Amino acid sequence: MAPLACVLYLSIENESFNETSLKHLVYKAQEENKNHGITGFLYYKQNHFFQYLEGAPDDVNTLLENLKKDT
Numbered sequence: 001m002a003p004l005a006c007v008l009y010l011s012i013e014n015e016s017f018n019e020t021s022l023k024h025l026v027y028k029a030q031e032e033n034k035n036h037g038i039t040g041f042l043y044y045k046q047n048h049f050f051q052y053l054e055g056a057p058d059d060v061n062t063l064l065e066n067l068k069k070d071t
């Protein structure tokens, strides 16, 4: 069985998200994650994001680095 990596984090938004920008974020994330075989969930409530991600270690690490850089 191929190794899997997972990450779970909580983050507070820096800029205000509305329904449109949230949808845009989710569609982009779904498309990118599908391309890299990453699955998980993204939960948003009261300016907080709670996300779980799972996939091949290299892909999860690359995404995690992108998320860390994301303002």
Ligand SMILES: Cc1cc2nc3c(=O)[nH]c(=O)nc-3n(C[C@H](O)[C@H](O)[C@H](O)COP(=O)(O)O)c2cc1C
Pocket: 011, 025, 028, 029, 030, 032, 033, 042, 049, 051, 053, 063, 066, 067, 070
């Ligand atoms: C809360 C949050 C969750 C995100 N989740 C994902 C994700 O699961 N997959 C993904 O590819 N990008 C996700 N992103 C977007 C990345 O952080 C980043 O903006 C994107 O990879 C950069 O793409 P670009 O360099 O083409 O602008 C998320 C962004 C935020 C703010």
